[in-house]
Amino acid sequence: MPPTELRARSERFLYGAVAAATGTFRALSDPQLRNEFWRVMKILLVMSLVLSAVLHLLLLPVEWISSLFLEPETIEATVTTFRYTAASTVPFLLISTCRCFSVSMFENVFFAGIATRDATLAASIRKKKAIYWDWEYVRHLLRFSLRQLGFGLVALIAKPLLGVLIPIFQFGYRIRHMEMVFLAPLLVAFIIPDTRNAALQLVHLWLDSRAMIRELFDPIIARLKSAAKDGDPNVSTDLLTDMEIDSEEHDNRANIRDWHQSGSDAARLGFGLVFCYLVQVPFLGPFVWFMGFASAGLFAPELVDLSAFGQSKKRM
Helix, strand or coil: CCHHHHHHHHHHHHHHHHHHHHHHHHHHHCHHHHCCCHHHHHHHHHHHHHHHHHHHHHHHHHHHHHCCCCCHHHHHHHHHHHHHHHHHCHHHHHHHHHHHHCHHHHHHHHHHHHHCCCHHHHHHHHCCCCCCCCHHHHHHHHHHHHHHHHHHHHHHHCCHHHHHHHHHHHHHHHCCCCCHHHHHHHHHHHHCHHHHHHHHHHHHHHHHHHHHHHHHCHHHHHHHHHHHHCCCCCCCCHHHHHCCCCHHHCCCCCCCCCHHHHCCHHHHHHHHHHHHHHCCCCCCHHHHHHHHHHHHHHCHHHHCCCHHHCCCCCCC
């Protein structure tokens, strides 16, 4: 890969990361944008605190009873850890439930972000018919769930060497259409024992960030899928291909190009990595989804192709 191209992709990656940070700050500082999610987020936060406290109190007697039969170290490693872990999953379950059964809650935030840039464009996109639940999206969720489950099982039952080789090879397969130079540093880091865990965590973060991007830009993807399925001649399938969506199911009129050719994949990767990291913050992490959707809307003109909705794609 030419050095100039590597530099350009690195700059786009940095642009995406900066856009995520900037978007988060604007989502919290802009009153009009913040009002789209602030009240709902506070309600969910209070509900999470109450439910976590209730769960904490319900499990506390179990810990007391266990103390009569188990060593303190065993209780600390099992019952106490489970109690705190279970309580921290409450906000994650609440946010996940809202995202499944109240699509408009997060779409409102996303389109409010676009509206701060171009209200006409936001209205034009939103009025388009959207496909939310289809086999493509179900497969996306299944792949993500099975991958997370697989990583956990491999870590528990497989040999340590195999446990890290499998995701490394999966990472290599997923970026086979990108510059293979991205894989070389990870393989080197994997060979060195001191950096092996860091390499594995980076692979996990990279794969999860792809799923994060798929979710944050779903308001756009859902409408592109619908338009492509209806044979809209103005629809570009670049974004569908970029997101590794089976766009050939919706549009057989065009040949699928390698997803990295659109030029904004590196920027989206940097964008997704920031939020993928933030959602891992204990308890408060799930609420980052609100800022993520707002930021995705704010920078959608730069990060995705909106030409199908009458907007020329911004150059980065």
